[in-house]
Amino acid sequence: MWVNKMDYEQLYLQAVSEIFESDVPKYDSLIRFVEKHAKPYLKSWCSTVVAFKGGRHEEDILQEILIIVVKKSEKYFFFAKGTSYKEKSCDDFKAWLSRVSKNYFLSYKDKYDKGINKPIDNYDDDSPDKTQEKTLIDPKASASDRIEKRLESEYLISKSFELVFDLKNSPHIILTWLAVSLLLVTEDLERHEAIKLAHQKFDDATLYDMFCFIERSIEELGWLKVDARLLEKQKSRLEVINEENGFLIGESRYSDFYMNKGALYSMSDWVNRIDSQIVSRWQEDA
């Protein structure tokens, strides 16, 4: 849709007023502004990449840009470098937004070129070499930076896994976090996508199946080190009889543990619970 300059000005002023002049910040106009301004650029950029045709990537990129702008525009634009939103104009915002959109697009494409931005449900067969190394860091960083940051990321992830393997929450909660996190790391998905994928994978599975997937994935990753005793400890928790049905816990169907609000809600809640415990533990350690 074509939007004239006046429309943009008005929308910008509305966005600023909703964010800064109401009791609680609202982002409706900001989101509309970003959609109107960034969509045509994204469409044209995506149309130049064969693998990005079809709209799926365009939507994913736009969604990420929206989140970044809603969360970060106050710090990085409206109040950037000690300035105030009152000194900024609609054109300033457009320029900043274009830059952020382009940076995000390029980093997304870069990751895609390395074969790690694949969609969940329709992985393009024409995507680049899937055997390429999966990167955990900014591909533009220098070689020594890359190595250092990669080691740092791997260390943090390994530490988180060890911590979770050692928790005493119910096995289905721990297994959910481990499976979702492994999908996040290996498939480079957004969290909600990883939860959705885990749901597809394990809906009909038993807790033993999930454990095997986790064990195998850790082994395949290679760099993810988890103490064998911790793995054994969680495995032994699956060998306890479930008093409700007389079966081993490990033989219970994963879907039997869902709460009334549904599978995705339950899984998301379990992942959040473990996340909170990890962060609390990090805080304690700090």
Add this chain to the structure above:
Amino acid sequence: MNCKTKHIEGEIMQHLSTEDIIRYITVGKLSEEDLEVISRVNLHIRDCRECAEKVEAFEIINGKLRGINIESVLVNENVEEIEI
């Protein structure tokens, strides 16, 4: 839950809970609920440096876990021309 309170311009303000911060940094889609969390956290960290720093620290860790460098997306001014 963090239930500390502090005084800001005469009012008692409750710090963000760990759950709030985690929800904020892990927003995946802009649902109404997510926007409500973002709005609440953004409003709070305008005045509370302590929570702003905590959010920042958690975001760095989360970014490392997810392999995303949002900072560079936001501050990189040497935008390349898009050549395909």
